[in-house]
Amino acid sequence: MPEKNKTKMRELDPIQRIGCFEEVALGYSKEEALKEAARCLQCKNQPCVSGCPVGINIPGFIKALREERYKDSAMILKGDNNLPAVCGRVCPQEKQCEARCILGRVPGGDAVAIGRLERFVADLEIPIESVVKPSIHKKVAVIGAGPAGLTVAADLAKEGVSVTVFEAFHTAGGVLVYGIPEFRLPKKIVSNEVQFVQEMGVEFRFNEIVGRTVPFEELVNDYDAVFIGIGAGAPRFMGIPGTNLNNIFSASEFLTRVNLMKAYLFPKYDTPVKIKDRVAVIGAGNVTMDAARTARRLGAKEVHIVYRRSEEEMPARLEEYHHAMEEGIKLHCLTLPVEYLGDANNNVVAMKCVKMTLGEPDSSGRRRPVQLENSEFTMEVDMVIEAIGQTPNAVLKAGFSSVQLNKWGSIQADEETGRTNLPKVFAGGDIVTGAATVIEAMGAGKRSAKAILKYLAGV
Numbered sequence: 001m002p003e004k005n006k007t008k009m010r011e012l013d014p015i016q017r018i019g020c021f022e023e024v025a026l027g028y029s030k031e032e033a034l035k036e037a038a039r040c041l042q043c044k045n046q047p048c049v050s051g052c053p054v055g056i057n058i059p060g061f062i063k064a065l066r067e068e069r070y071k072d073s074a075m076i077l078k079g080d081n082n083l084p085a086v087c088g089r090v091c092p093q094e095k096q097c098e099a100r101c102i103l104g105r106v107p108g109g110d111a112v113a114i115g116r117l118e119r120f121v122a123d124l125e126i127p128i129e130s131v132v133k134p135s136i137h138k139k140v141a142v143i144g145a146g147p148a149g150l151t152v153a154a155d156l157a158k159e160g161v162s163v164t165v166f167e168a169f170h171t172a173g174g175v176l177v178y179g180i181p182e183f184r185l186p187k188k189i190v191s192n193e194v195q196f197v198q199e200m201g202v203e204f205r206f207n208e209i210v211g212r213t214v215p216f217e218e219l220v221n222d223y224d225a226v227f228i229g230i231g232a233g234a235p236r237f238m239g240i241p242g243t244n245l246n247n248i249f250s251a252s253e254f255l256t257r258v259n260l261m262k263a264y265l266f267p268k269y270d271t272p273v274k275i276k277d278r279v280a281v282i283g284a285g286n287v288t289m290d291a292a293r294t295a296r297r298l299g300a301k302e303v304h305i306v307y308r309r310s311e312e313e314m315p316a317r318l319e320e321y322h323h324a325m326e327e328g329i330k331l332h333c334l335t336l337p338v339e340y341l342g343d344a345n346n347n348v349v350a351m352k353c354v355k356m357t358l359g360e361p362d363s364s365g366r367r368r369p370v371q372l373e374n375s376e377f378t379m380e381v382d383m384v385i386e387a388i389g390q391t392p393n394a395v396l397k398a399g400f401s402s403v404q405l406n407k408w409g410s411i412q413a414d415e416e417t418g419r420t421n422l423p424k425v426f427a428g429g430d431i432v433t434g435a436a437t438v439i440e441a442m443g444a445g446k447r448s449a450k451a452i453l454k455y456l457a458g459v
Helices: 030-037 058-066 070-080 084-090 114-123 147-158 187-198 216-222 251-260 286-297 318-326 395-399 438-456
Strands: 139-143 162-166 203-205 225-228 248-250 278-282 302-306 330-332 335-342 348-361 367-371 377-380 383-386 425-427
Touching: 030 058, 030 114, 058 070, 058 114, 070 114, 084 114, 084 187, 084 438, 139 147, 139 216, 147 162, 147 187, 147 225, 147 438, 216 225, 225 438, 248 251, 251 286, 251 383, 278 286, 286 302, 286 318, 286 383, 302 335, 348 383, 425 438
Parallel strands: 139 162, 139 225, 162 203, 225 425, 248 383, 278 302, 278 383, 302 330
Antiparallel strands: 335 348, 348 367, 348 377
């Protein structure tokens, strides 16, 4: 019988890491990876695979790993997942593949550390030649170089489709580069994964805003099919009184400045991100943890996470929450800001808050927060970062007017195929589902790639 508990992964010491942006999780050594791989039961029915949105042959790559056939393991991974080094770091495996692992159902036992093993194999950087089929003389435009767009592009290129990716930013990766901090996902890792996609023959056109610099209709006319994967990058605010005071930011703006303008390399890069002494971050998802931990690294003396539900309802990964607590970040649950207070210069100086209690479950399945009477209090802060979600960018309505949207302003598309109301136009990822995980966007990309191939074949 294998060991009940998963092999621990080494991490930077909390005192060391709050002063730098080096990656916190240090990965497995060869000995640690082999020890963990030996725990896999190689189940015949492969329950872990059913929990993976991109259908990785998990037992297969782990079997090759523990037999020290490293190139075979890497090839199995790359066969299903074009971004394994990314997924091994940021996917919520504990809610997906690892949640289905038989070992995790043993009382007191842990699931196999599938994500950590995926990261280990990907980080070996074993040269693997891209297997690309002969050209089928079809060309597809992919709008957006985030997880969904990169997945569609790679899967189509493997099948001999000529793919051009149009990206608004100056680099590929989408949320992988502008949203997720360096200490959780180093930019070099993303760059390596993108290079693998480029080696398949995928063309990238950067600084191109489809709907602005390039008419959407032009792509529809010039290409055999179009995939829209532009994400949901516009910020969402609570809209409470005082929102327009100085030093109140959305998490998307804050993290984009830090990541794309290299604030994490200060003083080498003098990025316009000024951190105050007492920072409040509103929310409790992974983006909240990213923003809070980034503010701590950039010099905030105190960072407070303010969340209207209880600790049990937090959507953030447990690992990210634990890291935040280790780094001295304070958590205020069942607390809701209702007004921001400013000084004579319109700088935020405090938040008026109320205490909450939990009522019946709402549409998300979590218990609905209800305000307690006479529970108002004031919390002194001099900077606020709202991390309460994102919405589709306004360019969607203006530049993609022929594409049907749903009541939330996202693209209306078939969940399984990504088909929109336009015959040759497909869509997937956050622009369809709203903000979700990297691997869910990749799963949508894989499904759309299959549907696009069928469409190109006239099926």
